[in-house]
Amino acid sequence: MNIYQKALAERKRLHLKRHLPILPEGIDFFSNDYLGLARSSKLEQKIAEEAANFSLTNGATGSRLLSGNSWYAENIEAQVAEYHNSEAALIYPSGYTANLGLISCLATKEVTMVMDELLHASLIDGSRLGKAPKVIFKHNDVDDLAKHLEKIQGEKLVVVESVYSMDGDLCPITEVAQICKDHQAMLIVDEAHAIGVFGKNGEGLVQGAKLEDQVMARIITYGKAPGIHGAAVVGPNWLKDYQANFSRSLIFSTAPSPHQFASIAGFYQILPELEEERQDLKALVKHFIAKREKHQGVWLPSPSHIQSIIVPGNEKVVALAEQLQKVKINALPIRKPSVKEDQERIRICLHSFNTKEEIDLLFEKMEHSISQS
Numbered sequence: 001m002n003i004y005q006k007a008l009a010e011r012k013r014l015h016l017k018r019h020l021p022i023l024p025e026g027i028d029f030f031s032n033d034y035l036g037l038a039r040s041s042k043l044e045q046k047i048a049e050e051a052a053n054f055s056l057t058n059g060a061t062g063s064r065l066l067s068g069n070s071w072y073a074e075n076i077e078a079q080v081a082e083y084h085n086s087e088a089a090l091i092y093p094s095g096y097t098a099n100l101g102l103i104s105c106l107a108t109k110e111v112t113m114v115m116d117e118l119l120h121a122s123l124i125d126g127s128r129l130g131k132a133p134k135v136i137f138k139h140n141d142v143d144d145l146a147k148h149l150e151k152i153q154g155e156k157l158v159v160v161e162s163v164y165s166m167d168g169d170l171c172p173i174t175e176v177a178q179i180c181k182d183h184q185a186m187l188i189v190d191e192a193h194a195i196g197v198f199g200k201n202g203e204g205l206v207q208g209a210k211l212e213d214q215v216m217a218r219i220i221t222y223g224k225a226p227g228i229h230g231a232a233v234v235g236p237n238w239l240k241d242y243q244a245n246f247s248r249s250l251i252f253s254t255a256p257s258p259h260q261f262a263s264i265a266g267f268y269q270i271l272p273e274l275e276e277e278r279q280d281l282k283a284l285v286k287h288f289i290a291k292r293e294k295h296q297g298v299w300l301p302s303p304s305h306i307q308s309i310i311v312p313g314n315e316k317v318v319a320l321a322e323q324l325q326k327v328k329i330n331a332l333p334i335r336k337p338s339v340k341e342d343q344e345r346i347r348i349c350l351h352s353f354n355t356k357e358e359i360d361l362l363f364e365k366m367e368h369s370i371s372q373s
Contacts, residue, residue: 015314016335026328027358029348034305035196035277036353037227037267046266047228047259056258065244068255076261077232083268084203084220085212086234090243091264093256095192095221096122098231100129101249102188102217103159105242107132111155114148114185116140116171118164121338123190129248132157139164142175149183156185162205163193166339166347168306173205177214186216196225197281197305201272226271228263230256277352281305287356288348291363300345308334308345309366317344320366327365 001009011017023030037043060068073091080089092098099122107113107130115127118139127134135152138144149156158180160171173189180187191204199208202225206215217235222228233243243250285305292299298310311317317333324331324346334347348362 015318016337021332023330024325024328026325026330027362028351028354029329029331029358029362031349031351032193032224033227034225034281034349034351035227035274036351037196037225037270037274039353040227040270043227043266043270046269047263050262050265050269051259054258054262056262058257058259060255060257062255063251063253064255065251070258072258073255073261076265079265079268080220080232081234083271084218084234085207086218087237088240089220089232089234090240090250091230091232091256091261092250093230093253093260095219095223095231097249097253098219098221098233099123099190100126101243101247102219102233103127104129104248105246106130106157106188109133111157112152114145114152114156114158116160118167119159119161120165120190120192123159123161127159139167140169140172142172142179145176146179146183149179149185156180156183157188158185159188159190161190161192163191163198163304163306165193165306166308166334166345167300168302168304168308168347169300170205170304173211174209177209177211181214187214188217188219189215190219190221192219192221192224192231193304193306195220195222196271196274197278202274202278222264222267226264226267228260228267230260230264232264280352281350284350284352284354284356284359288350288359291359295363295367297366305350307348307350309348310343310345312342312344314344317346320346324362324365327361329362329365331362 054072062068077089077091103123103126107127109131111132113127113132113134115136116139117136135148137148162171189206194204196202198205206218217233219231219233221231300308311320314335321333331346331348334345
């Protein structure tokens with residue numbers, strides 16, 4: 001047994017070993033398809049029309065700096081920038097490559113990165129690839145953020161998420177933006193789990209709070225509620241130019257395919273028309289919270305479509321997820337090291353296509369499983 005196989009065996013012993021799941025048919029409480037767009041025939045039709053109208057090639061054929069750029073890509077990015085009240089947008093193949101490329105190229109030794117302790121792994125990985133010193137502030141604690149910024153000399157760059165993917169809570173974005181302004185700190189907001197869901201027309205929390213001018217960059221991710229793939233970094237013109245010169249995941253990756261750009265165009269065409277889906281999701285979240293407050297167990301106080309019940313211990317949380325799957329309820333366990341030890345949880349993602357009856361069934365089956373454990 002080599003060292004890599006030993007590492008796998010150790011993960012298995014600790015109930016940490018991951019695998020690529022194909023879940024059985026059942027109620028979806030686990031995917032990021034919050035508005036049902038991944039299964040939407042309306043979006044599918046818009047994408048097909050967009051692709052047909054422009055006679056797109058099958059592949060990008062190279063990176064954006066070689067043969068992968070086109071007038072079509074530039075046109076879609078201009079549309080994205082306009083929708084998000086920004087000067088420019090730059091589209092990456094995925095949310096991970098966007099976060100990795102943006103953060104790593106900005107994390108120079110002249111800048112201090114100030115990061116919320118619950119940031120997504122892609123943002124953390126980006127900071128690790130950079131040379132900037134890093135400061136971690138307590139999750140959503142604006143006073144702790146201010147204390148750290150007061151001590152830092154020189155350039156400061158604050159990184160937060162608008163909706164946190166594991167806890168489901170919202171960043172106090174107005175207060176964070178004001179603190180950054182008071183301390184001359186640049187601000188980056190990852191809007192991955194807010195796009196499509198929050199804002200008047202699904203633009204995200206930053207635009208919903210009219211803070212576009214106070215946020216240097218936003219990451220707009222398309223693999224969650226938009227139901228497609230890729231991500232855009234929106235911000236000033238100079239930031240797009242800077243990434244084209246220094247973002248390694250952009251420079252050395254094959255560009256998104258023309259069809260991916262067409263998918264993004266199709267998404268923005270229907271985004272303003274999704275108010276019914278947003279309201280349906282909002283009503284389900286309200287129903288879920290009402291049920292949650294009467295249910296035994298330790299629940300995180302999330303106001304969003306991401307809800308979590310703490311089930312300490314990898315073995316216990318996996319066992320609960322398996323019990324739910326036996327009754328055709330798919331809600332996945334989140335284990336250490338994705339979360340801290342004793343913070344293992346069942347994360348429940350709500351969707352506009354879920355029903356109140358499905359939520360009631362979930363609570364009923366969890367109540368039974370927890371009482372039996």
